[in-house]
């Protein structure tokens with residue numbers, strides 16, 4: 235997993251401390267801490283992980299191991315409008331792949347990447363539980379149902 | 395009068411929130427807000443026809459409602475008492491509007507036990523749950539039954555785990571109750587990793603209190619005072635409703651210290667998953683709850699002996715819990731009277747894929763696949779031919795037309811080469827390539843294999859590579875043998891259920907659709923026309939007028955030809971993007 239270098243400001247370090255403290259610096263709460271930290275920073279760069287390891291008194295390797303194990307956690311910042319294409323089975327049989335290809339084509343990025351201007355990032359997820367609307371695409375919190383490759387452009391236009 | 399609006403994830407994505415707002419505003423505008431109550435409920439199940447609005451008490455079921463329909467709905471139905479015909483469900487055969495859900499093919503064969511409250515109550519209001527016998531099972535257990543007597547009721551009901559394995563729930567509770575420990579735990583598995591399944595989510599969104607009540611009963615039975623729900627972070631709405639429900643139960647003294655004046659104390663907290671399928675496996679789930687990587691460990695010891703924090707732990711699925719309170723309220727005999735000899739009660743399925751009525755259904759065990767797909771599901775979309783139905787998700791297999799009369803229960807599905815799984819049911823039609831389907835699932839398991847044991851980590855990758863080769867048209871007959879051999883090795887030697895079941899999609903498609911594999915390997919053709927590498931784009935000379943539209947739009951310049959002359963596609967350059975077919979106005983390009 236590649237990563238980028240960041241320098242944490244004092245207030246950011248304080249924020250991490252605060253998050254860890256809200257879970258009593260309990261090593262068993264690592265995953266909850268990471269959820270909160272990602273919610274705050276948007277992603278989990280190495281520097282944030284080091285700080286968390288320090289606070290919870292566990293090794294950085296342990297934190298890194300957990301971060302990389304779960305697909306929900308990311309070490310790269312997402313775009314302003316993160317796009318997630320559902321590739322669950324229901325969406326797959328109703329043509330999610332073609333929709334994904336169209337997003338890739340228009341945005342000219344691969345899954346896991348962010349556009350150069352930082353506006354869109356592309357990822358896949360497995361089933362958002364709206365299989366009745368397959369194929370489903372999520373942009374931020376908004377769910378788009380019954381998306382066809384032809385409709386991709388219109389969806390993206392909503393964000394320009 | 396009540397207006398029930400579906401607030402499940404599917405309908406919420408189609409603006410059911412706005413429908414509720416508009417309804418409230420419109421009622422207020424007509425000064426009806428005191429007479430008509432608008433309630434957002436859990437999933438009605440009929441997701442295909444969502445958003446659904448139900449008018450009570452006359453039971454009118456409006457489908458595909460949009461925020462723009464609200465004005466008419468209030469003016470006609472509420473004020474003038476006339477049904478809005480265009481918003482009623484249309485019987486696909488007779489084309490007659492149907493207003494009562496009882497008369498719809500989709501609902502007729504269903505029996506709602508686990509989903510009894512979904513779509514009836516406001517999940518964010520504990521009083522509505524209590525009004526439907528909520529928490530009376532807990533009161534009965536605490537007030538009248540010893541833990542062993544309560545366990546005996548569950549044992550007698552024949553309830554088996556709905557998370558996939560089908561282990562008898564009563565026996566699991568009894569085993570856990572026998573181990574002595576200073577602390578025990580009740581865990582609810584709400585990880586629901588099967589892609590394309592949304593049963594557990596719908597229960598938690600539509601009726602969270604039933605799970606809370608059942609967990610408390612379980613705690614009483616095994617002697618645990620702490621409960622944990624492990625829920626996917628991808629389910630924000632379910633998390634929200636569960637949090638509200640827990641808080642309300644605490645305020646009502648139904649969770650916390652000395653519940654209902656007894657000496658029994660119990661409380662529930664939440665743990666979040668972070669997107670790892672293997673965490674649905676109970677030992678992996680426990681490690682994940684402890685803050686580690688969610689890697690499974692060898693059983694025994696089973697969680698019943700050494701689970702969360704090395705203490706005796708019961709892990710049950712959401713739907714399993716949702717069944718528990720009814721068993722106490724209506725009796726073990728009532729429950730055992732539903733279903734087949736070895737599988738009692740009902741099962742919730744998430745019906746999806748190429749089927750007319752996508753949705754959440756609950757049927758008695760023993761219902762045949764035919765009834766589910768053709769009567770409840772309304773048959774295949776666009777009048778296509780039914781090909782297969784996949785049950786059990788990435789661990790399951792494909793069943794075909796020859797299995798249509800098989801009564802669905804744990805043992806029959808395993809005998810047919812699939813499994814119950816948690817309840818995902820994906821229907822496929824003639825356009826789906828079964829080799830590509832097997833590859834799809836392998837892609838999933840390769841992604842989700844935690845990597846701890848080599849048969850699963852390396853073996854599934856090799857399986858996928860062989861399938862890729864076949865899909866590209868480079869497969870040989872030896873590859874098919876290799877698929878079989880490798881599959882049996884992975885099955886026998888993997889550490890946990892993920893690896894042990896990962897080859898099932900391959901094996902079941904080999905068993906049922908060998909002809910498709912042969913077509914890919916020998917004839918280099920994909921009968922369903924889905925595998926790109928095996929497609930060949932060709933110009934039909936008789937139809938081509940030489941308009942050059944295809945050549946101009948080909949991104950790789952694979953098409954040549956003069957104006958007004960027949961064009962030609964160079965297949966060695968063609969990337970099969972389909973741009974030419976889209977542009978051709980004369981149907982002069984075909985895929986072979």
Ligand SMILES: Cc1cc2nc3c(=O)[nH]c(=O)nc-3n(C[C@H](O)[C@H](O)[C@H](O)COP(=O)(O)O)c2cc1C
Nearest residue numbers: 555556557583586587674675676710711714891892
């Ligand atoms: C790879 C794998 C994934 C699983 N995923 C789930 C799941 O998502 N939800 C679930 O309830 N059980 C899942 N299980 C089954 C659990 O291990 C466990 O048997 C179940 O939670 C027990 O509850 P039950 O007896 O009520 O079914 C999974 C098992 C395996 C091997």
Ligand code: FES
Nearest residue numbers: 320322325362365
């Ligand atoms: S498979 Fe896409 S929403 Fe369920």
